[in-house]
Amino acid sequence: MRPFEVELRRAALRLVRPFRTSRGAETDKHVLLLQWRTEGPHGPVSGWAECGADPEPTYYPEYIDTVTRALVDVLVPMAREVAAADGPFLPRLRTALDDVPGMPLAKAALESAALDAELRAAGMPLSTYLGGHRDRIPVGVSVGIADSIDDLLDWVGGYLEDGYHRVKLKVRPGWDVEPVRAVREAFGDALPLQVDANQAYRTSDIPHLLTFERFGLLLIEQPFPADDLLAHARLAADLRTPVCLDESITSLGSAAAAIALRATDAINIKPARVGGYLTARSIHDLAAAHGIPCFCGGMLETGVGRAMNLALAGLPNFTLPGDISATSRYFAQDITQSFELVDSCLVPPTGPGSGADVDLDAVEEVTSTRITC
Ligand code: SMG
């Protein structure tokens, strides 16, 4: 492996609309970007990745500051040792990362940047490397908790006009039956609609959640705390509406356990949360073998992460529309080419690596701090 350096940048992009879930609200997308710089066969190559961590431990225990420390102190030095030894770099990096406990978000970011650099040097698209085959990825839109039902109906109406065919509503106790009923009444029973609670309910809410059956939802995502697989299994046993796990699935092992316990009828796969795209693919394959459909989740990614997620979502068992919306749903100006909706789908880029064309001037403009390691 050739010598490399990694630049970490902390950046912030204003969201076109604040995004509120049961766990908090954000008005800006704060992001840690990684640039993996090395020499390719035809000159300098840069691999890019973004980390799924937030500034605070909102969805995950890791946050931007802990990921930064983990990369600088532990993971980048470890990658450098792996690179100095003989043999193919990426599989050995994977093995080394697996030996370090925890920190999936930091590992995912590092592996993704290395993967993007290697593939750009080799001239191979990430979708080809992962085995994806679709040139149109069906996507939906995730709609945050609004101040009022009227606001929510305005937002959903706008997204349907934009061309989204699948809507996910964020819910929490006190903001669930009313908004879902209002959206059903306004936009009809045929609208593919699902809800996501981000762990806001408890086992004692099972009778209440069973009443959601009447709304004909595509799925109910992560109603209970991430480590409570048994509560999800209890709900799934009594509900015809599919139960979908998101935060509970942190590894191949946790996916296998959730499937064995019948705690999940569908899986939201977020590469960041499971430690990277290679593990995400393994979870996809395991789910496929058990007849469990998947969709590719999102963390309000910039174009850097969105391009990679589109490559992953081309795998055949991503049969549910992904949380990968068009650029305009998130930002007035992104740091890559923008992604537009075509017949409720996004088109994965075809260039080498993720295919994201990173606009260095745009990146500069949103960067607050940087560290090279
Ligand atoms: O990227 O469009 C998106 C957001 C998708 O709802 C979304 N993600 O739990 O699935 C989820 C949430 C995580 C929070 S995003 C900050």
Ligand code: MG
């Ligand atoms: Mg979710």
